[in-house]
Amino acid sequence: MTDQRFTTAVYSERLARVAELARESDVDAVIVGPGPDLEYLTGSTASTFERLTCLVVPTARAPWVVVPRMELAALRSSAVGDLDLETRDWVDGEDPYTLALKGIGAGVTAVSDALPALHLLPLADRLPVVPQLATPILRRLRMVKDAAEIDALRRAGAAIDRVHARMHEFLAVGRTEREVADDIAAAMIVEGHTRAEFVIVGSGPNGADPHHEVSDRVITANDVVVVDIGGPVAPGYNSDSTRTYCLGDPGPEVVAQIEILQRAQRAAFEMVAPGVTAHAVDAAARDLLTAEGLGDRFIHRTGHGIGLSVHEEPYIVSGGDTVLEAGMAFSIEPGIYLEGRWGARIEDIVVVTADGAESVNRRPHGLTQL
CATH class of the missing domain: 3.40.350.10 (Creatinase/prolidase N-terminal domain)
Structure with a gap:
């Protein structure tokens, strides 16, 4: 329509x-x-x-x-x-x-x-x-969004933020990832999406798989849980936001490493401006993680364009020669993944402005303990 x-x-x-x-x-x-x-x-x-x-x-x-x-x-x-x-x-x-x-x-x-x-x-x-x-x-x-498209992305960002704000209603020890995901998908509709395009709930070791969706694994005390969710909001522009949660106390090492991840995500955001290459944005996050000994735990690109498609150009990737222009919109989503143990990812959708970037997501970036 x-x-x-x-x-x-x-x-x-x-x-x-x-x-x-x-x-x-x-x-x-x-x-x-x-x-x-x-x-x-x-x-x-x-x-x-x-x-x-x-x-x-x-x-x-x-x-x-x-x-x-x-x-x-x-x-x-x-x-x-x-x-x-x-x-x-x-x-x-x-x-x-x-x-x-x-x-x-x-x-x-x-x-x-x-x-x-x-x-x-x-x-x-x-x-x-x-x-x-x-x-x-x-x-x-x-790739370059007009004012109406950017406004649509803002509405989509606000809608998915409202879902993340309700995560305390869904995540609980003793529930399965699938049960949590079903509730999240329903909440996405309530909060303004036309459908849930994807729902990733990766608890404990499942969080170390960036594209894990859901399973019947039961969430246990002190689990770190990656929640990556998104979908279209009328007139069809998509949300996509990831936050990392913990059901209890994950321990000081996990807290410290997620704080490093948060700094890497912020470094990439601060790099965004017209004239900057996609490679430079990716490198801002990747180099910081590498300097902190976590570079080998970051196993995917830093971001992807978004609009009528969840994944479209520009891709924020190592070696990417796309030069950013005002109006481009994409995710910034570095992650760290410790196979068999846990994972974490922080993701916002950002729009390139005349002199920097605007995030359409407003939820806190650090580890949220429920």
């Missing part, structure tokens, strides 16, 4: 920018299948299965959409209905691929990376030149 905070003018401007960037890249047309790119450009959350739905943005004329007639009404209920796009609907037995390509020139066509091979290959068979990925064009648009 279209969110009224995103006006027709916003979507029209995005479509115009796609065509402009395509021309700069010597691409004659961009074909976008259902997924976050289509949602970004039109507000449509349409799906595609065996029947082709796509948006075609040529550089030499106005764009159009191709859609099965049986799904036409749903498509028009999104921003597509307000954009006055040419609509090419089709019924079973007709050739939607030739219909989609009618009016495209003989030059290069680029396709979104979410377009399945089921549809990409028939399109490629009908094109005079092998298509290329449209990712370099589309990511340049989606």
